[in-house]
Amino acid sequence: xxxTAAAEATAAPAAPLYxxxxxxxxERRWALIGAYxxxxxxxxxxxxxxxxxxxxxxxxxxxxxxxxxxxxxVQSPTLENYWALLNHGSYPRHFLNSVIVTLSTVAITMxxxxxxxxxxxxxxxxxxxxLATGVFLTYLVPxxxxxxxxxxTIGSLGLYNNLWAMVLxxxxxxxxxxxxxxxxxxxSIPKELDEAALIDGANHFQMxxxxxxxxxxxxxxxxxxxxxxxxxxxxxxxxxxxxxxEQMVLTVGIxxxxxxxxxxxxxxIMAGAIMAALPPLLIYAFxxxxxxxxxxxxxxxx
Amino acid sequence: xxxxxxxRVVKEYEGGVQAVKGIDLEIADEEFVxxxxxxxxxxxxxxxxxAGLEEIxxxxxxxxxxxxxxIPPRDRDIAMVFQNYALYxxxxxxxxxxxxxxxxxxxxxxxxxxxxNAARILDIGxxxxxxxxxxxGGQRQRVAMGRAIVRDPKVFLFDEPLSNLxxxxxVQMRVEIKKVHQTVRTTTVYVTHDQVEAMTLAxxxxxxxxxxxxxxxxxxxxxxxxxxxxVAGFIxxxxxxxxxxxxxxxxxxxxxxxxxxxxxxVPAERTQRYAPLAGGEVLFGIRPEHLTEPxxxxxxxIATFEAAPEVIEPLGMETLVIFSLQGNEVTARLDPAVPAExxxxxxxxxxxxxxxxxxxxxxxxx
Numbered sequence: 318x319x320x321t322a323a324a325e326a327t328a329a330p331a332a333p334l335y336x337x338x339x340x341x342x343x344e345r346r347w348a349l350i351g352a353y354x355x356x357x358x359x360x361x362x363x364x365x366x367x368x369x370x371x372x373x374x375x376x377x378x379x380x381x382x383x384x385x386x387x388x389x390x391v392q393s394p395t396l397e398n399y400w401a402l403l404n405h406g407s408y409p410r411h412f413l414n415s416v417i418v419t420l421s422t423v424a425i426t427m428x429x430x431x432x433x434x435x436x437x438x439x440x441x442x443x444x445x446x447x448l449a450t451g452v453f454l455t456y457l458v459p460x461x462x463x464x465x466x467x468x469x470t471i472g473s474l475g476l477y478n479n480l481w482a483m484v485l486x487x488x489x490x491x492x493x494x495x496x497x498x499x500x501x502x503x504x505s506i507p508k509e510l511d512e513a514a515l516i517d518g519a520n521h522f523q524m525x526x527x528x529x530x531x532x533x534x535x536x537x538x539x540x541x542x543x544x545x546x547x548x549x550x551x552x553x554x555x556x557x558x559x560x561x562x563e564q565m566v567l568t569v570g571i572x573x574x575x576x577x578x579x580x581x582x583x584x585x586i587m588a589g590a591i592m593a594a595l596p597p598l599l600i601y602a603f604x605x606x607x608x609x610x611x612x613x614x615x616x617x618x619x
Numbered sequence: 620x621x622x623x624x625x626x627r628v629v630k631e632y633e634g635g636v637q638a639v640k641g642i643d644l645e646i647a648d649e650e651f652v653x654x655x656x657x658x659x660x661x662x663x664x665x666x667x668x669x670a671g672l673e674e675i676x677x678x679x680x681x682x683x684x685x686x687x688x689x690i691p692p693r694d695r696d697i698a699m700v701f702q703n704y705a706l707y708x709x710x711x712x713x714x715x716x717x718x719x720x721x722x723x724x725x726x727x728x729x730x731x732x733x734x735x736n737a738a739r740i741l742d743i744g745x746x747x748x749x750x751x752x753x754x755x756g757g758q759r760q761r762v763a764m765g766r767a768i769v770r771d772p773k774v775f776l777f778d779e780p781l782s783n784l785x786x787x788x789x790v791q792m793r794v795e796i797k798k799v800h801q802t803v804r805t806t807t808v809y810v811t812h813d814q815v816e817a818m819t820l821a822x823x824x825x826x827x828x829x830x831x832x833x834x835x836x837x838x839x840x841x842x843x844x845x846x847x848x849x850v851a852g853f854i855x856x857x858x859x860x861x862x863x864x865x866x867x868x869x870x871x872x873x874x875x876x877x878x879x880x881x882x883x884x885v886p887a888e889r890t891q892r893y894a895p896l897a898g899g900e901v902l903f904g905i906r907p908e909h910l911t912e913p914x915x916x917x918x919x920x921i922a923t924f925e926a927a928p929e930v931i932e933p934l935g936m937e938t939l940v941i942f943s944l945q946g947n948e949v950t951a952r953l954d955p956a957v958p959a960e961x962x963x964x965x966x967x968x969x970x971x972x973x974x975x976x977x978x979x980x981x982x983x984x985x
Contacts, residue, residue, distance in 0.1 A: 507703060507705065509701040509702075509703055509704075509705035510705050510707065512670075512672050512692075512699070512701070512705065513699070513701060513705040513706075513707075513766075514707075514718075515671075515672070515691070515692045515693060516670060516671075516672075516692045516693065516697060516698065516699050516719075517693070517718050517719035517722060517766070517770075518693040518719050518722040518723050519693065519722055520693070523722065527718075528707060531709040532707070532708055532709055534709075
């Protein structure tokens with residue numbers, strides 16, 4: 318009996334491999350719905366703090382202090398916080414300091430990183446590979462540890478509480494990463510391109526200037542944006558090394574000037590933060606496509 | 620006037636690996652020389668040493684009578700065309716071609732004149748404003764050649780320039796390169812692994828293998844009088860048959876005993892040449908086109924034998940028949956009208972006027 322049953326079971330037509338036939342269109346629609354839902358959650362999650370900042374910056378101190386109000390809604394919008402920041406106090410000074418430090422840092426970073434990356438990626442010399450790894454390793458040392466020995470260094474240079482100390486310090490964070498990004502990008506440029514340039518009569522500087530920089534522009538912009546963002550948002554070093562208000566940059570200026578003891582001037586803090594967030598926002602908006610292309614190109618081709 | 624001389628040139632990499640083992644080569648002015656060989660034979664390294672992209676470990680390279688060992692590529696007055704074109708992607712075709720002249724501070728009018736002239740020779744006049752990414756492979760290769768031509772250098776160097784093109788375009792560009800050389804008459808060194816390209820383009824072919832030069836000669840010389848077993852096997856397609864045989868001495872004449880007891884008489888005029896090898900093992904070399912259906916039997920030194928085809932490849936204009944002599948594969952080239960059937964014995968004729976004997980130990984062709 319069991320033998321017969323087994324025989325029948327084998328003889329029975331095999332069940333179809335796929336029970337129901339799918340539809341490409343339906344699958345695509347569900348994938349899209351999933352993507353939209355996930356993205357919506359992320360957008361809400363990440364935009365909530367800036368939205369709260371914006372709302373608070375448009376409120377008067379009295380409205381902020383009134384706990385009976387809905388914190389997400391502005392009853393009587395006012396620009397008085399912005400007005401006060403721009404016309405009284407040190408905010409414009411801090412803004413200018415941030416601009417000076419950031420632009421200097423970006424300039425220094427790009428010059429050093431471009432030359433270093435070109436040398437490490439292209440001019441094969443003894444130890445260049447080890448050096449390239451070493452450059453990246455320095456980036457891995459956290460600044461929360463570095464600032465202690467740096468305190469002595471900066472002190473001995475007489476740069477304590479001096480804005481220009483930041484121009485000296487920020488590149489220690491930006492140069493390794495930017496160099497590393499550009500090593501990857503330069504390595505993805507075919508070797509024949511520089512050989513063709515060599516034969517065409519270019520020296521190494523012309524090769525960098527006329528071939529590598531234009532060809533690697535997306536990567537260079539990505540590195541520039543990174544250097545800009547890091548310098549603009551740097552908090553620890555100015556916090557440690559700058560004490561007087563006229564030397565401060567925005568990040569520490571806002572919290573040190575607008576928080577007096579236990580009094581938080583929330584409206585002005587938020588207005589200051591909103592205005593401080595504008596320059597990176599604008600740069601991202603204009604260069605976003607380049608930024609993404611730059612970050613990914615080195616990774617896939619290198 | 621630019622002849623290129625290589626004297627005992629060696630390229631040794633770290634770890635003692637020798638890519639080029641002391642080669643000597645004289646390339647005459649206006650000559651088109653092709654370096655050919657399998658990958659890893661040192662042909663590209665040799666070209667790159669002439670270009671100055673690789674330093675030479677020892678020996679001497681001279682261009683136009685001047686030793687260039689320590690001269691950087693830009694001062695050697697050479698131009699190079701790369702396999703992957705190496706066009707500058709951010710420049711237009713015009714800018715690509717003008718780049719070398721701009722760096723050398725040529726006057727603008729002169730640059731324009733030269734670029735337009737090269738564009739006319741290569742028929743790329745209407746592409747001058749395009750960027751390389753908007754060009755097809757063949758067009759890119761033309762631009763790469765244009766970039767070389769505008770410089771009017773002493774020597775053109777080509778590094779496998781056609782390898783990235785499809786078969787049809789390759790044939791077309793081959794003709795193009797030959798025409799350009801006939802127009803500009805610049806000394807040219809051309810590297811390829813494709814022996815057809817080498818044979819069709821070259822005034823002289825340099826066959827390289829494992830870092831040494833096996834033979835230098837005109838395409839005809841290499842084909843008809845190969846010096847070594849390697850050259851005999853490398854030049855010609857399908858490759859020359861090489862069958863182990865015994866050279867026997869009998870009744871004042873030499874004869875070859877092939878596997879399967881096929882005995883072929885050695886032409887009388889070669890008796891003296893081959894006599895020292897009599898009684899020993901040799902390799903009998905014969906090209907497929909000299910193994911045919913029985914024909915011209917009235918001519919001297921045509922010998923016939925029988926064999927059974929194992930594979931038949933009809934190519935239209937000819938039929939290749941592959942048979943085996945005790946495990947040794949042999950290719951014959953038949954007229955397509957000759958009926959051939961797998962496994963059925965049929966007669967073949969060997970044109971022994973075209974035979975080669977190779978000393979198996981040294982690989983020398985006698």
